[in-house]
Amino acid sequence: MFRKRISSVVMLFLSFVMLASVVKAETPDDYKGRHAKYIFFFIGDGMALPQISSAEIYLGSVAHKDKSIVKLDFTQFPSRGIATTYDASSFITDSASAGTAMATGNKTLSGVIGMDVTRTIKFPTIAEIAKSKGMKIGIVSSVSLDHATPAAFYAHQPSRKNYYEIALELCHSGFDYFGGGGFLAPEGVHKDKENILKVAKENGYTLISSREDFMNLKPGGKVLAVNPVLQDESAMHYDIDREKSDISLADFTAKGIELLDNSNGFFMMVEGGKIDWACHANDAASSIKDVLALNKSVDVAMKFAQEHPDDTLIVVTGDHECGGMTIGFAGTKYQTFFEKLNHQKISYVKFDDMIKKLKADDSNLKMEGVMPLITEYFGLTTDKQQPDMLLTDYEYGLLQNAFNQTILDKNQRMKDDASYIAYGGYEPLTVTITHIINRKAGIGWTSYSHTGVPVPVYATGAGRNVFDGYYDNTDIYKKMKSVIGL
Ligand SMILES: [Zn+2]
Known part of the structure; x- marks a missing residue:
């Protein structure tokens, strides 16, 4: 009887502990440990489990006679979560509102960048807050740098299609490093505005457009590096089409580390933007190769993290699924x-x-x-x-x-x-x-558009535990912010 009571007290205590640990893990901003100084945020646009699993099955199918997968590096991260992706317009988000959710912690309408649902209030982004605290900031994307996902980290626009206005915000962001694709409307829609590269230069950016100049870049000063060859819509090549003169997504990531590394730390967002585009077009092989390219970029960050294990956080996720791939x-x-x-x-x-x-x-x-x-x-x-x-x-x-x-x-x-x-x-x-x-x-495939399934989140390094669990995409911002200590 007594033993039974003890055991039920113990059980009750244990369940409180368990409950507390669940609540703790799922509370977005309760991180109390050592703050991370170097933050890598990788976003596979349109990358949910089907895109990730198909890359692993592809590798397994090519490498093995038996039926076993080859895991990507980031799927082996010790912390994993699931994030919802719906926005204020629909259960099926677009990249603008999904980017806004992860960069600012707020839901908004499809098509809106860094602003509220009335399109009047601007939300500060995690990159802007980190910048104001003295960290260096890098934004890398395989699609154009004024595209919705990268824009969500530095711009505030009622429409993602305001490409020139978005690019102007890039020039005035003060961020330290932009790398990847080019610009969709470098002189405005009517081609009557000052060329955006000129504006960037006037704002102190060193412009890079060749692989050789890129590889020779040394730290110091702000950099805007555009891949020498642009394929569709001012984006980098699909990785399946990559040529020798191209700068790869992994190259852009490695150079970012070199340029941003400093005693105040840095925040770098790297987007594999064409996973989404390949899936819109229902092209699985191109999607898989771009997931593998993103994985290689994560590898570069992992090597850096090995040298700074207590100070580095790496988060990898997608903004939504695309194509209804299965x-x-x-x-x-x-x-x-x-x-x-x-x-x-x-x-x-x-x-x-x-x-x-x-x-x-x-x-x-x-x-x-x-x-x-x-x-x-x-x-x-x-x-x-x-x-x-x-x-x-x-x-x-x-x-x-x-x-x-x-x-x-x-x-x-x-x-x-x-x-x-x-x-x-x-x-x-x-x-x-x-x-x-x-x-x-x-x-x-079921669609040429995005779909509404949740996305996996993978995390490793300082503060990784807060990314365990099932939460909203806006919580990713809150979790990162608490781990950085902003
Ligand atoms: Zn997207």
Whole structure:
């Protein structure tokens, strides 16, 4: 009886302790430990579990005969959480409101950068607060630097499309390092404004636009570094298309450490922005390669953290899922064949450009004329000797229908619901090719837009424990702020 009472007291005590630890872990701003001095915040745009898991299954499929994954470095971080992604407009967020949530701790409307739902109140961002406390700040993105995610850390605009105004805020931010893509409207929408690079220079930024100059950069002064080659919409190449003259996302991260390292510490946000773009276009191979590029950038931060284990926090997350990507497709049932993605050599964008050129050169282009290119760059074939990538009659029919749309001028193409569901406004032939190769691999898509599933959060280093649990995306800001001690 007595023992029973003791044990129930102990149980009660234990459950209080457990409850307290749960509350403690999930309270966003209660971090009491040693504050982190060096903060890396990696955002895979459009990167939720399907994007991360497909990269791990791809690596496993290529490396092993048995069915085992190869884990990415950041999925092995000791702390893991799940974050909701909805915004004030919808359960399916856009990148502007998601970026605002993580950078400022506030929900806002889709399309709004760093402002409230009335579009009148500006929220201070974690990067601005860190800057005001004497830390150095770096913002890196594989898409244009005025795009929604990077902008959410330095800009306050009622619309994410105010590219020139956003870029002006970049120039006046006082942040120490910007690296990645270029600008979408460097002279304003009407091309009547002072060139943004000139404004940046007037505000003390050293402008870098070659790989050699970039690699030779030494600390001191503010830097704005734009990748020498820009692909679509002033973004860096998809990693699958990366060339020797390119600066990789990992290079941008490494240089950031070199430039920002100082006794007051730094905050660096690194965005893998084209994971999202590849998923909008339902191009799994390009998405996977960009997730791997982000993982390599995290590696660079991990090496730095090994030298400063008690002072460094690394957080990796996504802002939302994109494309409704999943592992499993009706046609492949319980199996996957991700090794087939290895046949894809270039991104959908690069193939679009090839088709555009072919169309311009040959007004009488036929399906037979593009088939060799489809085989060369995606492996899909009509050759029965290669059963692995052999197009079924059904798949060939899909390609032929898509080709018939692709050879038309855009304004002559079908615009009904069925066409949207089939092609999503993308180049019909290319998106059909990626759909077919993805389905052969066992990957399904439900959308050409974002979806509303939560995202995983991975953390390591000082204060990592506060990132365990299930919380809102606005809490990520609060957690980082408490670990930095702002
Ligand atoms: Zn996004």
